[in-house]
Amino acid sequence: xxxxxxxxxxxxxxxxxxxxxxxxxxxxxxxxxxxxxxxxxxxxxxxxxxxxxxxxxxxxxxxxxxxxxxxxxxxxxxxxxxxxxxxxxxxxxxxxxxxxxxxxxxxxxxxxxxxxxxxxxxxxxxxxxxxxxxxxxxxxxxxxxxxxxxxxxxxxxxxxxxxxxxxxxxxxxxxxxxxxxxxxxxxxxxxxxxxxxxxxxxxxxxxxxxxxxxxxxxxxxxxxxxxxxxxxxxxxxxxxxxxxxxxxxxxxxxxxxxxxxxxxxxxxxxxxxxxxxxxxxxxxxxxxxxxxxxxxxxxxxxxxxxx
Numbered sequence: 001x002x003x004x005x006x007x008x009x010x011x012x013x014x015x016x017x018x019x020x021x022x023x024x025x026x027x028x029x030x031x032x033x034x035x036x037x038x039x040x041x042x043x044x045x046x047x048x049x050x051x052x053x054x055x056x057x058x059x060x061x062x063x064x065x066x067x068x069x070x071x072x073x074x075x076x077x078x079x080x081x082x083x084x085x086x087x088x089x090x091x092x093x094x095x096x097x098x099x100x101x102x103x104x105x106x107x108x109x110x111x112x113x114x115x116x117x118x119x120x121x122x123x124x125x126x127x128x129x130x131x132x133x134x135x136x137x138x139x140x141x142x143x144x145x146x147x148x149x150x151x152x153x154x155x156x157x158x159x160x161x162x163x164x165x166x167x168x169x170x171x172x173x174x175x176x177x178x179x180x181x182x183x184x185x186x187x188x189x190x191x192x193x194x195x196x197x198x199x200x201x202x203x204x205x206x207x208x209x210x211x212x213x214x215x216x217x218x219x220x221x222x223x224x225x226x227x228x229x230x231x232x233x234x235x236x237x238x239x240x241x242x243x244x245x246x247x248x249x250x251x252x253x254x255x256x257x258x259x260x261x262x263x264x265x266x267x268x269x270x271x272x273x274x275x276x277x278x279x280x281x282x283x284x285x286x287x288x289x290x291x292x293x294x295x296x297x298x299x300x301x302x303x304x305x306x307x
Contacts, residue, residue, distance in 0.1 A: 152203035160186030
């Protein structure tokens, strides 16, 4: 009866969404649907057909719309292997965020609604995202990123589309604390040439955010086959590049963005660069004095002192 249920997902969550088999939360519900109780089956079917609605619902709201008890919702989530409803929502949010089109994001954000103070709402959303990041970021993984940056001779930072913004910021910042940092645009096919000809055992960091550009996926496959080390900085555990990376840093956020959640990623980049700088000691002082001398000699930056 429910064998074709997965094909209903595209109607509600966006026709451009990847095959649901690659998304654990929906795949898990689909696989267990026939074995569930009738009420739990109703709940599961609703979530599969309406993930972009269910992701924002409380247990009470979900129970009301599905005409089941809150206890049924709790048992359903537990049967899927999640510790609690918030963990389930997080997994569902990743699935929804990966597949939402731009028009669907406009609907979720209420941009067409009149009289909304979007600036204040946006600030509060960022504050909530930063609080969530503070409580959930894997500090050990961030520090392992710094370890790689500290020990690697040559570093390539790669991004594409939105994530190129973060790649450029990370790469530009790193040039202020160490040598041999190269910034590549993943949408430029010459990135393949540059990395193929790069020094052996180079460090490559791919920054990527939903909706993940295919050129970065192709590039990550090539890097995986090389003798380079690949790290990825992303916003979700279901990022398709994670499977090719030697180490992945997931930067979590609470909300589904209209374009992208920038504040959390920028905060992580600032930490990584500053932590790397703190390890350099006198070496950093010498390096930065040379940079400042070049800036001064070539009149690169505005200087209040004409001397």
